[in-house]
Amino acid sequence: xxxKYSQPRVFDLLKRGRPTTEDISLSFDSSRIFTKKRPxxxxxxxxxxxxxxxxxxxxLPHAEREAITAHLSKVGLMDLLxxxxxxxxxxxxxxxxxxxxELHVSQPTxxxxxxxLEKHYSVRLFSRxxxxxxxxxxxxxxxxQARNVHSILENxxxxxxxxxxxxxxxxxxxxxxxxxxxxxxxxxxxxxQHPDLSVELVVSDxxxxxxxxxxxxxIRVGMCQSGxxxxxxxxxxxxxxxxxxxxxxxxxxPAHPNDLLNLPLVVYGYGFHEAVWEFQRGNQQIxxxxxxxxxxxxxxxxxRAIVEGIGIGLMxxxxxxxxxxxxxxxxxxxxxxxxxxxxxxxxxxxxNSCLRRKTxxxxxxxxxxxxxxxxxxxxxRALIGTESLNFMSLN
Numbered sequence: 364x365x366x367k368y369s370q371p372r373v374f375d376l377l378k379r380g381r382p383t384t385e386d387i388s389l390s391f392d393s394s395r396i397f398t399k400k401r402p403x404x405x406x407x408x409x410x411x412x413x414x415x416x417x418x419x420x421x422x423l424p425h426a427e428r429e430a431i432t433a434h435l436s437k438v439g440l441m442d443l444l445x446x447x448x449x450x451x452x453x454x455x456x457x458x459x460x461x462x463x464x465e466l467h468v469s470q471p472t473x474x475x476x477x478x479x480l481e482k483h484y485s486v487r488l489f490s491r492x493x494x495x496x497x498x499x500x501x502x503x504x505x506x507x508q509a510r511n512v513h514s515i516l517e518n519x520x521x522x523x524x525x526x527x528x529x530x531x532x533x534x535x536x537x538x539x540x541x542x543x544x545x546x547x548x549x550x551x552x553x554x555x556q557h558p559d560l561s562v563e564l565v566v567s568d569x570x571x572x573x574x575x576x577x578x579x580x581x582i583r584v585g586m587c588q589s590g591x592x593x594x595x596x597x598x599x600x601x602x603x604x605x606x607x608x609x610x611x612x613x614x615x616x617p618a619h620p621n622d623l624l625n626l627p628l629v630v631y632g633y634g635f636h637e638a639v640w641e642f643q644r645g646n647q648q649i650x651x652x653x654x655x656x657x658x659x660x661x662x663x664x665x666x667r668a669i670v671e672g673i674g675i676g677l678m679x680x681x682x683x684x685x686x687x688x689x690x691x692x693x694x695x696x697x698x699x700x701x702x703x704x705x706x707x708x709x710x711x712x713x714x715n716s717c718l719r720r721k722t723x724x725x726x727x728x729x730x731x732x733x734x735x736x737x738x739x740x741x742x743x744r745a746l747i748g749t750e751s752l753n754f755m756s757l758n
Contacts, residue, residue, distance in 0.1 A: 443483065444516070446476035447509040450488065453477060454506045455575050457496050465577075480505070510711075517717055530722045531559035537581035539568050541662040541682045542706070549733075553726050560719055568661055574711055579720050580727065581709045592709050597727065598734035600704040601680040604695040605687070607672040617675070617695060620649045627674035628655040631665040640677055642699040679704055681734055694738065706734065 452462040453473060463470040481488055488502035498506060538546060543566040550562065565578060573581045573592065582597070610627075617623055620642040630653045632638040638653040657673055659665050666683070669676040670691060686692035708727050710720065 442479065444512065446480050447505075447512060449473050449476045450480055451506065451509050451513060452577075453489075453496075454498055454502065455577060457575060459496075514717070529559070530557045530719050532717075532719050533561045533563065534579045534719050534723055535563045535565055535577060536723065537565045537567070537571075537573060537576070537578040539582060539584070539662060540566055541666070541679055542582050544663060545681050545734075549730060557722065560722070562723065573709060579710060580723055582727075583707050583709050585705050585707070592711055595708045595724070595728065597706040597708050598731040600706055600734050601737055602677055602701045602704060603680050603683065603687075603738065604675060604677055604699075604701070605669060605683055605692045606675040606695055607670055607691065608693055609672040610675070611693075620651055620696070620699060623651065623653075623675065628653055628657070629665050629668045629674040629676035630655040630658040631662055631676065631678075632658055632660065641702055642696075643701070644699050677701060680736065680738065684736075687738070697738075 449462060449466060449468070449472075452465055453459055456462055456465070459473050459477075460470055463473045466473070477488060484501070484505070486501040486505075487499055488505060490497045490499055536546075543564050546564065554560065554562065565576070570581075570583060583594075614626055615622075617626060620640070623640070630638045632653075638655075638658070640651050640653050642649045642651070655674065657668060659668070662678075662682070665676055666678060668674065669678065669683075670686060675695065683692055687694060708724060710724065
């Protein structure tokens, strides 16, 4: 899906405030960032494999290259800052054209800014081929420092403008489908409290790189280990085995996990990885490879298939609570439990911290008690003939 990226507020600072070198030097040690490295020879070659998405220095007109070289002797701090902010988005998106669209500047402008940085530091920031655009070791080092600069400038702008207590701007939250649907039911009151904040949900059941994808916060299942991100535990979520009451017009009620092997199932999984359902009752544990005629990699498709009576499925409780309350779904084999979903919130490191992200993070963490809600049994009801089902109600 096509997504938009909100231009960071720091660009407003660069365009309007024009802080002096002395102002910025009070906030960070610019000598670590802006000190030139010892000149290194440029790589040789005819550059036929330069990425077509990037106008490298060898593709720029000779006169323009000469102008940039001449300008280096008088390049200002603000020029470097603007180039660094463009460099951040090129590095995170892997594309000069995407960065130019997000930052609302032309692609040649982005290319000139990257070339300026490469000339200024006498390094090559990207390895360019016809297939990809990858950071060099020097590029990765500069990216870390540039993000620190970005954070300092944005936080300084918020403080000096007197808006440190006012939440505003655009934030992108990455979420699996099931959690995204749950979150839409919780957002109304939160957005009413912060009318100048806009939230974009980037919904996908596959997990990518949140930094490269420009995600400010993401919901993930399980602990995510990464040197560039921070992980906060959100909640341990119950999963329940459910089916539509109509399903049992033609099928028997399973009393034991092994009974599932002879019943139609709705399996939520990925690619060629075989789904395994685990059940526990007391000290007894059972692991069953699930072979099904209906498998999907989208949790909402699995949800709808279960409601329509296609088969029995295993779902997070927060996504089926309403159907359980209304009797549109039945909680099966309540005496058996399955491993909970370990939900976490993941976000880039503290160098990218800002008030709006902290506000959204606090809001997500406030949902933990609701997500961790459990279910308790109620009286059984007869459904079909002599078959009986244990319905469950919510606490």
